[in-house]
Amino acid sequence: MSQTVLITGANRGIGLALTHSCLRRDDKVIACCRDPYHAKALHQLGDIYPQLAIHQLDVTRGEEFLALKHTVGEVPIDLLISNAGVLGPSRQGFGETDYHLWGEVFAINTMASLRLAETFFQNLKDSEGRTLLCISSIMGSVGANQEGGHYLYRTSKAALNALTRNLAMDLAGDGIRVLAMHPGWVQTEMGGEGATIAPDESAVAILETLELPQAQLSGQFLSYDGKALPW
Numbered sequence: 001m002s003q004t005v006l007i008t009g010a011n012r013g014i015g016l017a018l019t020h021s022c023l024r025r026d027d028k029v030i031a032c033c034r035d036p037y038h039a040k041a042l043h044q045l046g047d048i049y050p051q052l053a054i055h056q057l058d059v060t061r062g063e064e065f066l067a068l069k070h071t072v073g074e075v076p077i078d079l080l081i082s083n084a085g086v087l088g089p090s091r092q093g094f095g096e097t098d099y100h101l102w103g104e105v106f107a108i109n110t111m112a113s114l115r116l117a118e119t120f121f122q123n124l125k126d127s128e129g130r131t132l133l134c135i136s137s138i139m140g141s142v143g144a145n146q147e148g149g150h151y152l153y154r155t156s157k158a159a160l161n162a163l164t165r166n167l168a169m170d171l172a173g174d175g176i177r178v179l180a181m182h183p184g185w186v187q188t189e190m191g192g193e194g195a196t197i198a199p200d201e202s203a204v205a206i207l208e209t210l211e212l213p214q215a216q217l218s219g220q221f222l223s224y225d226g227k228a229l230p231w
Helices: 013-024 040-048 062-072 099-119 121-125 151-170 199-210
Strands: 004-007 028-033 052-056 079-082 131-135 177-182 220-223
Touching: 004 013, 013 028, 013 040, 013 079, 013 199, 028 040, 040 052, 052 062, 062 099, 079 099, 099 121, 099 131, 099 151, 131 151, 131 199, 151 177, 151 220, 177 199
Parallel strands: 004 028, 004 079, 028 052, 079 131, 131 177, 177 220
Antiparallel strands: none
16 A cells, blocks of 8 residues: 655665655655755656655754645655664764764764654654654664774664654554664665665665564664664
8 A cells, every 4th residue: 555655865875765665666755855956866766756756854954844844734644764864974983083073963863863753743643654764773783882983873873773762652652653773784875885785675675674573563673674683
C-alpha cells in the first residue's frame, strides 16, 4: 500500500537512494534538502515520478521547519525519515576538538531529529504508518566502540540513539514507532573510500527491515539488515 514519506537530506547519498526506493514502490515522497535549486538528481527523479515533491529544509534553521510545516499542512505522514547528517571535520582525535564545529555537528546529527519529530508529530499521529526512522550509525554505539576517536561524530550519533529511545517512550501512547538504524558502511561522500555497500542496496534493505517482525517494537537500534545493535 502506498505511503506518504518525508525524508531529510534527500539530495544525495542514502537520502537520495531512500527517495528513489520509496518512489519505485509508488510512495508519495516529500524530499527535503538544504539547496533544492542545485539538487539535480532529485529533479531528474521528479521528471519521472509525479508523486515527488521537493522542498527546502536546512535542518539547523527553525524557521525553515515552520515554513515546511506550513506547506505540508495536515497531510498524514506514514514514514518520517530523519536522514540529514554530517561527518564533521577530518580531525576529530583527542586534543583536536573544534568546539564550534562540535555544536554544528550536534545541531544536524542530533537536534534536528527532535525538531523534525516535534514539527510533524500530528502528521505522524494522523497516519496509518506512524513511523519515525532516525538514520544513525554503529559509530554511535557505546557498547561497540573499540577504537575511540571521532569524538564529534560518535557523540552526536550516541546522543541521537538516546533521543530515539526517549522518543519511543514518549510517543508510545500515540502509537508512533521510533527506530534508530545503522545504514551500513555506504559508498557515499560521507562513507568515503573503502565503503562496502551501495546506497541503493542500503536503502532497499532499510525499507525491507522496517517491515520485519523484529522491527515492529519501538525504541530499537537496528542494522539495515535487521540485526539488533548494542547501545
